[in-house]
Every structure is written in structure tokens, then in C-alpha cells.
Amino acid sequence: MSASTSLKLRLPTFVLVLEVVMIALYGIFVTYDDNSNAKLQNNETDPMENSMYRDYPYFADIQVMIFLGFGCLLAFFRFYGFSGMVFNFLTATFAIQWAILIQGYFQFYSDGKIHLGVINLINAEFACAVVLISFGAVLGKTSPVQLLVMALLEIPIFAVTEWAVLKYLRINDAGGSILIHLFACYFGLGVTFVLYRPRLNKGHPKETTSYNSDILSVMGTLFLWVFWPSFNSALTFKGDDQHRAVLHTFLGLSSSTITAFALSAMFNKRGKITMADIQNVTLAGGVTVGASVDMMISPVAAYALGIMGCAACFFGYKYLTPFLAQRLRIQDQCGIHNLHGLTGLISSTAGICAILMATEDTYGPSMYQIFSHRAPPEGDPKLLELQKLIPGLKPGLGRTAQEQALFQVAAVFATIAAAAAGGLLTGLVMKLPFMASPSDENCFDDELFFNVPSDFDALSDYKITTLIAITLPYLPQ
């Protein structure tokens, strides 16, 4: 049994083959974009106008979220801290370099080349966030080879879905509630449905936290919390739109945080606070404001959305997660359906309401910039008029608010369907033999895939408790 989880051949083979593929594809297809290509600079180029100065600060913040935020958050298990943090590192790194290629093909491809700038990296980190969220559903029960396979398959399925939704349905989703959170959630649920482990429904002795791992995980939460406004605003229009995205995200997180404390204490038997709620439920507001994050929803709406998202997320953990595991064979290890699914649905609904209520009265002419598909089409005289007020306005599709709302609804269903189907398929591939999948006994255990230091298991509760029980009679007091 232990031989079958050795990474000695599997992991290097997989990685090195992929690297050869990457080198070939990067060599053939990837070149610099207009802002990173020396040849395209001339005497009219102002270096400080380079797109890098608009994008890099957000990229840097998202880097912290991906590698330190997710990394620490996923290290919450007592005997699975190495795996949580380090598999996150591996999976994220691979997912980003892979997404640069795949997304690049769909979004940054012209003249036979993928054109690379920091903006591609931001997009790729969003795709990577999708993979890491899905990872949450199967944390502790998968090998690094399985995680790489998951990233390998999820990135293209995500990229195609994103491309299709943006090209054909044309939706508003600045914070990615639909395309990032809903997709990631239902993909992850699809995977975990296939990887169902009935024996783990009764719990696993190593499925526990320690004092230090709980603190580490809260640090991860705080990294995510602190930089979430950058995440939600990275791809909005510059100017007032991005400004609002920051404000709404902050307010949503803020109200969701204090609500999480209140609910945690209220539904605890002894009126105490549960660390898992602080680690997860506090963040619900960041997702819930996502779909309408750049709209004129008013500050109080962001505040209220934070509370709603938090409540849905909290009760999801309490009632829905056990139900899914026991009745529907969906073991959602980190409860991504609560933090990303339920909140994503609320966010999508809120986005639709915001679209239906948007008027020129509230937005002024820039309404046609934010809701770009509502702008008049090419040739419409109203377009010329608007372009006098907003010089760079692009022609749109002339949609009404109701039409746009319907397309948003379609996007929600299409995304969920594509994600779930993709997740099921990916789960089947991950279940193939030779994937070094851990046995039920070895789940949640760093020792399976890591050389662990000598203090790793020396202090397990059982041993210590027994030691104390035995020696207690001899104690002077």
C-alpha cells in the first residue's frame, strides 16, 4: 500500500513531461505584449504610462492572497499543515503557468501569438484561485499528483467557460462571483462527489486542529481579508468603478466579520467562539458583494450583502454540509459550498437586482460604460451623443436592463452546469490508478508525502493523555 503513494516516479514524470510541453508551447506561442516589448517603444512612449503601473500593485496583492492567504488558510489541520501550505504552493504555481497559456489563447491571442503582460498574470491568478477553491473540497484526501491533474483539467474547462460566457452571454461580474466562485464551487463538488469516501463520513482521527494550526489558519484568513478589495477591484474599469469596488468589498467583509462572531457565539452550545467560523465565515462578505461590486448599489447595500452572505454561509456550514455528505455523497472538506456557492448565488441575485435598478439617473452617462452591453450599437445616433460625454465609450449591444438580467441568469446556470460536468469528469480522471491517492487511513496525514521532523507525531493526544493518566497517581499533588 505504501508503495502506491510514493511520489518518486509519478510526480517527477508528470512535472517533467509538463515542463517539456510548457517549453514547447511558451517557445512557439508566447511573446511580449505592447507594454513589455522594447521594440514597440518610441519617442512618444511615456514609460510611466506603461500598463504595468496600473496592474502591478493589484497583482502583488493577489500574489499574497494566493500564496500566503490560501496557503495558511489551508494549513488548518494539525497533522496536515505541510501538505496544506505546500500543495497549495505547488498547485498554484502550476495552475498559473498553465493558465497563462490556456487563457492566453482565448483572451490575449493575435497574429499567432499569446501576448504577455502583467494583466495576463492577474487573469491567470484568478484562474488559479478557481483551482485553489476547488482544492478546498478535497483537502486532505488527494495526492499532489491528483491536484496537478485537477489543475491541468480545470484550467481549460474554466477558460472555455469563461470565454464562452463573456463572448456569448456578455455578463457583468467584476468580482467574479459567477465565473470564479460559482464555477470553482460546483467544479469542486463534482470532483469530490466522484472521489466519495464513505468511511470518512464518520470522521477521521486526524481530522483535527492544533493550537498553532488554528492560529496559522486565521493568519491566512487575515491575508485574504486585508487584500480582498484588490482582488475584487483588479479587473474593473479604472477610476470611480474601481474606487467603488474597494469600498463595497471592505464594507461587505466588515459586516460579514462581526456577524460571523455573533452567529458563532449564538449557536455554540456553551456560548463560545469557534475558530473555524472565524477562519471561514468572516470572509463570506467578500464573495457576496462580488457580482455588483463596481455598481452604484450604495454603501448600505454592500453592508447588508455582507450580513446576508455571512448568515447563509454560517448556516450552510451548520446544516447543509453534513446533509450533503450524508445524503448526497458530497464530502465538501472545507465547506466551499458555503463560502463560495451560497454566497455566489446571493451575489448573482444581487447583481441582477442592481442591473434591473440601474438608471441614468443614478449613474449618469457612465452607465453605458459599466453596463457596456447596454450601450447603443455601432451606428446608433445615441452612441455618438454618448461618446461626446464619455470619449472612449465602445459600442454595445443595445440591451435593456431586463435583457441583461436574463443573460446574467443564463450565465449562472450555464456556469454551474459546465462546472459540475467538468468536475465530475475531472474526478473520474483523478480516480484512475497510479495517481498516488491516499488510503482512507492515511488521509489528513503529512507523513504520507513528507519527511516530517521528529516532533511531528510525538505529542499526539492519545499518547500524552495516556502518559498523564498513568503517571497521575504518582504526582505529589
Next chain:
Amino acid sequence: MSASTSLKLRLPTFVLVLEVVMIALYGIFVTYDDNSNAKLQNNETDPMENSMYRDYPYFADIQVMIFLGFGCLLAFFRFYGFSGMVFNFLTATFAIQWAILIQGYFQFYSDGKIHLGVINLINAEFACAVVLISFGAVLGKTSPVQLLVMALLEIPIFAVTEWAVLKYLRINDAGGSILIHLFACYFGLGVTFVLYRPRLNKGHPKETTSYNSDILSVMGTLFLWVFWPSFNSALTFKGDDQHRAVLHTFLGLSSSTITAFALSAMFNKRGKITMADIQNVTLAGGVTVGASVDMMISPVAAYALGIMGCAACFFGYKYLTPFLAQRLRIQDQCGIHNLHGLTGLISSTAGICAILMATEDTYGPSMYQIFSHRAPPEGDPKLLELQKLIPGLKPGLGRTAQEQALFQVAAVFATIAAAAAGGLLTGLVMKLPFMASPSDENCFDDELFFNVPSDFDALSDYKITTLIAITLPYLPQ
């Protein structure tokens, strides 16, 4: 006894009532400011000139300081790490959303509305820092309900003091040495004076650190250290003023850090370094340069201020804190009087000296920009002359350096008086029953308010030491 500290009803009630109030007030009063309102953008708006791009980077840095810096720093107790980090999270979040309203009313209110932009968030995070500093005085001895009550009362008292001092006394205090550090310190001392616990003067068995908690706390120090230049420069004038604020803060922290190491080793019995000094005293320089941080004090003065602040802080911890606790009933748990009070006083004095020594010779005409109250008043012909040199110069009060210095002195005393009175009052409210205040025995103990993991207390020193003592005779060696 244990029933009386249950959060089951108290915390949710308090939070949910506040949320209803918040929703009402945000709904009625809070709207977007000129830079975040879509309607106010037109064909002459350059999105990249949005105030967000000037403010957001400082906001993001201060976010890290508030949530990760303070959070880790306050987690230094061995059995109180959850509480230190997580109560900081709760208190900070609530303080900011509350400060947006209260400060907003005093500073960003017009046409019956509070106008919201990232700049308000920065101001609110400063108000939040005030609460968190005061929190340091009572760390380990307060329930989350008490902390929320403290934030609820401290924010308005602070906002009124800030408003009155800035409006009527009109002082220079870019780094907030007077309004942030002195206020926070004397408010906190007022609170802890009322909450005096005589039995804790002899120490408490859980008032101790662990190897991991000490390291975590140093990480908090480093987060604060690294981003302190952003804190001190966030609200200065843009350009050379902000540039100097960064330089001075860095130099002050730098000299204060190496001084802290020297003093720590020198006054240790066995010539070793004490972690508590590294965690706290190293930061003294950041406060000490505060009041004059944007002035032309010269780099060497910032360096010297760092050393002075560090020395005052160090000897404060050594001699003043025990004195305050035993003679004046002021139990200052984290020694905020050393890190914020003494340094704040030195900083205020240095600021006054810098004001008295400021001449046009050193500053050029921009002296009237930095010391804006010394600018000639409306109608003065010198104003017109100066406005040719500095286009945006606003009319001032025509104060002399001496007059400005006197107002600074007045501000110091007024701030301390308001803070101390406010702290005493707030302490009285916090002492009311139903606040879930921990008993003396249960101080410094996460178990009171948290579900703790099984390894929380398993390894307490006493148990392990006894185990070893008992089994030692049997050891082969």
C-alpha cells in the same frame, strides 16, 4: 461563574442591535464621494486621477498593520493567542465601520450626507488604531463584549477630540503622535484604572509566553515596522512632505531598533536578550518621529529621536510600569504608556522645537504649506505673493512660530485630559454587570471564550515537568 461569561446571548444581541443601527445610519447618511460616484464623472474626468490611486496603496499597507501587525503582536501570551489575534480582528472591524460614521459626520459631512471614499477608510483605520492601542492596556482581562463597548465609546470621544483640536487649536501632527498615540494611551490608562484587579498585581500563572507565541508576536512587530512609514505618511501633503515622512519614519525605527537590542542585553542579569523588548521597544522610534515627521528636521534628528524614544520606552517598561501598577492602580498590560505615552510626549516636544526653529530659509515658501496655520490670512497681500510661488496655497491664520507652538502645547494637554476623562468614563461602563468580564482566575485564558483544540493545555509546564521528574530515575542515562 462560568455562566456569566457565556457569549451566547450577550455578544449576538450587542452585535445584531449595532448592525440594525448601522444599516439605518449607513442607509440614511452614507453616500459616495466625488471620486467614487459614477454620476459625477464626465468627459473631463481622467480616471487615473481618481483619488483612489493616491490613497489606496497607503490604505492597503495600514490594513496589514491593523489586522496582521496588531493581531500577531497581541497574540504573545501562551494561552491567549486565539483571543489576542481574534479579538483584535473583531474590535478592529467594528471600530472601523463605526468610525466611518462618526468621523464621517465630523469630517466628511455635507448636504446632509457623509461622503465615502478610500480617504475615509484611512481616517477610520487611524481611529481604529487608537482603539487597538488602548486595548493593549487591558489585554487578557476583558471580554469581547467589553472590547466592543470600549470601541463604541472610544470612537466618538476620539472623533470629537480630534475634530475640536483640529478645528479650534489647529495643530501640526502628521504622524498622529498627539491625536493618535497620546489619546490612545491615556484613554487606555483611564479604562484600566477603573478595571483595576488588585489580585493580578502579584502576577497570574497564565501570564506567560511560549516559544511559538513569542515568534508570532515578533512577526507582528515586523509587520508594523515594515509598513510604519506608510502609516506616518498616509495623511501628509503629497510630494516632498510625504517623501520626508517616509525617510524620517524609517530612520527613527532603525535607530530605535538597534538601541533596543543594546539596552535589552545591557540591563539583563545574564546579558541575554529579552523577546518582549524586541517585540515592543524596537517600535518606539516610529511614534517618536510622528509629530515632526513631515518637517525639515534633518535626517540626523530623526535618527536621534529614534534613540531617545527607545530609551524612554525601555526604561518605562523597566521602572514606570511596575510603579504605575503598584502605586497608582494602573495595570498597563502591554505597557502602552511606554510605547505610546512617553514616546508621544517626546514626539510632541520635538514637534514644538521643529515648529519654533522653522524658517523660510530652510523650507522656502512651502513653509506656509506645511505649517498651514502660519500662512497669511485671507486678504493679506503677502498671501497673494506666496500664492504665486505655491499655486494652491490656502489662506491661514497668520500665526507666528511661537503662537503655533503654544497651540501645540494646548493640544497636548487638551488631548490627554479628554482621553483620560473619556477612558475613566468608558471604564465605568465596561465595569457594569452583564459584560461577561472574566474572573481573575480566568484571565489570560483562551478557554473562557473559545472552543480550544485538544492540545491547548495538554502540555502545560507543570504536567510535563512532573512527568519528567517522575520518570527520570528510570531513564537509561
Next chain:
Amino acid sequence: MSASTSLKLRLPTFVLVLEVVMIALYGIFVTYDDNSNAKLQNNETDPMENSMYRDYPYFADIQVMIFLGFGCLLAFFRFYGFSGMVFNFLTATFAIQWAILIQGYFQFYSDGKIHLGVINLINAEFACAVVLISFGAVLGKTSPVQLLVMALLEIPIFAVTEWAVLKYLRINDAGGSILIHLFACYFGLGVTFVLYRPRLNKGHPKETTSYNSDILSVMGTLFLWVFWPSFNSALTFKGDDQHRAVLHTFLGLSSSTITAFALSAMFNKRGKITMADIQNVTLAGGVTVGASVDMMISPVAAYALGIMGCAACFFGYKYLTPFLAQRLRIQDQCGIHNLHGLTGLISSTAGICAILMATEDTYGPSMYQIFSHRAPPEGDPKLLELQKLIPGLKPGLGRTAQEQALFQVAAVFATIAAAAAGGLLTGLVMKLPFMASPSDENCFDDELFFNVPSDFDALSDYKITTLIAITLPYLPQ
């Protein structure tokens, strides 16, 4: 013996003497630069054009790398976490304030003054990084006094080398592969050669990690990883050059990370992952892309460089480090020769190739900006022509690609020679008595220089293992 390592007199004396020197030198020599001097601002100054807004974001990122990145990374020993993190803090702080003076004299000196702005701080933090890398060679075996002496001597030797190479050899080295990484590496090896401790070649019982220290160290790796693009791009030309530096650094780190995982599992006996590889080898790509980081090497080249650097670094740890220790008396504690030396050599070679292959075809006229020494000299008619295309182009030396390549080679050898000689000399000074150097037994032990909390040593493996062995027969199961 224990008396001789007391810091009671040594550390304070050393620090306080240095502070007096610093105050004298800062007072006499350091003033503000054009961007931080109030007097030099006038009615044509646009505050938002202040150099601070171009430099500060990179400075802030590098701050995190220096204090949190290196600090956590160096805290990987189980019983040496305080020392790793805190001596890093002390050494870095001192090195920066010292480098501001020394480098300032060579690079920012005019009219008898060192002119200070944020740009000097960035340069000083690079000098500081040099010291911290060298520190890695002697981690665990040096007192804080020795570390300060090392910084005191290394900074001037580095500053002179840097100045001489940049002034006389005039090289391209945007990411500092030659001047930072190679210098730091061979300086550190020189120091550790002199400080050779034969008895430690057999290992030391405290040379071990713990579960928490391993996680902490990975966090340090992640801080470095996440912000490395800022490090490598901080001093490039603004615009497309800096943009490419970010992209290449990210790609290099990315491929090096997945390669590190593959090699770690492949060469592990049981096919498991070794944390030390994740902590160190993943970062190799950041160094390897350094010398050509701003050139038009193409994205795939950055990707390939990451793989090469990672492989060299990995096999260096496996084969070269033991060889150096046992045969050449070079005990390289953290393996800096692998992470900075071998990768630096690969990077220098890659830089030379990139120089030889650079053509106007690829770069356009801006080739003469990136390779500034290839620009035509003053008076050359081609210069005027080019200046029409690139307005700010400065006259160069009219070097050919081959000439530039030869100067790069010369710089590599000169830097290594100066570093090794300087390191040997510094090692001799550090070996003097009165440096509080720890005895062999006391290496890797926080207790020597710190007051440690009571849980520090209570749980050492030996004690716990024996306890368990003894009580095991009595266990019910």
C-alpha cells in the same frame, strides 16, 4: 565559558559606539535629495511627480522581503528560531543605516553631502540583502556581535566593489546576479572558511527542525517568492524594461518551483518531499533570471532559466555542500553557494548570451538604453539620430556586444575575487576574541543569547521518546 558569550557589555558597547559615529556622520553628511527637500519645490513642481511615487511601492515590497521573508526563512531551526528571526532583524536594520552612509558616499554624494531619498533606501536594502545572504553561511554559529562586525565590514567592501564595477567595468546586472548574489555568496564562503568548526562536520544534535519551524520557514520562502518580482525590477529603467523584469522573474520562479518539487521527490529514498527543498530550491529561479531580467530574452528563456537554476541548486545541495564542508573546510550552513552562487553563475552566463544576441532588430532603438554602454559616445552623429528616437538617451561608450560581454566576464571574476578576499579578512576579524562566539556545543541554541520561555526545551525529542518508551508497556492498548 558561559561568561564569554554574555552580551551585557559587548553588544551595548558596540551598538552605542556605532550610534555615536552614525549621529556624527549623519549630522555632517546626510541631507535631503531634490525630491525630499521642501526648499527645492516651487510653483512648477507637481507633487505627484515626486520620485517617491515611483520608488516607494518597490521599497515597501523589499522591506517585507528583508524583514519577514529572510526573518522567517532563517528561523527554520527548531531551537534557533528566536535567533534566526531576531538576529536577522538586528543585522538588517544596522546594515541598512550603515549602507545609507557608505553607499551614499559612493553613489549619492555631491557638494559635500549625501542626498537622501527613498531611492537610497532601496539601494541600501540591496546592500543589506547581501549581508543577509552571507549570514546564511554562518547561521547558528555566530553571536550577534559577530554579525554586526560582519555587516560593518561587508557593507564597505561591497560598496567599493559595486562602485568600482559600475564605474570602471560598466556592466548590465539589473537583478543583481553578479553584484548581489555572487558577491554575497563568495563573501559568506570566505567568512565561513575562516570560522571553520571541524567538530560540527559530524552534525550537531540541535541542527534539526520542528513541525512549526518548518512551516514558519516556508512562510518566509513565500514572502520572498511573492515579492521577488519587485526586487528584481526595482532598479531597472521604468516602462517596458521594468515590465519585462516582473514577467521574467515570475516565470523563472514559477518553473523553478515545480522543478524543485519534482527533484525533491525523485531523489528522496522513499519518494517523499523534503521541506528544505521547498524552502530553498524553489527560489533558485529568481536569482537565475537576474542578470538578464530586463532584456528581450523571450518568456520561454526565463522559464528555461528557472529550470536550469533549480536543477543546479538542487544538486548543489545534494552533492556540493557536503563536499565543500568535508574537503574544503567550507561549512555553508544554509547552502548559499547553491541558491546564490551556482545560480548566479548561470545567470551571469545567460546575461552574457543575451548581450551577445541583442540586436536592434529585437530591441529597436531602445537597445541603446538598456545596454547603455553600447550607445554611441558624445559627439557621434549616430547619437543625435538615436536621440531623436529616444529623447532622453545618454551618450555611451560605443561598445560592441563582444566588448560588453568581456566586461561582464571581467566583472564576474573581479566580484568573486573581491568578495572572497573580503570574506576571508572579515572572517579573521570575526574570529578575534571578545566577539562572544558560541562554543561548538552551544551552536544552534537560542538559550545562549535569549531568555527563553519555559516550554523551550521541555519537549526535546530525547526526553519525550524515552518517556514514551518507558510508559508504553503500561498502556492499555
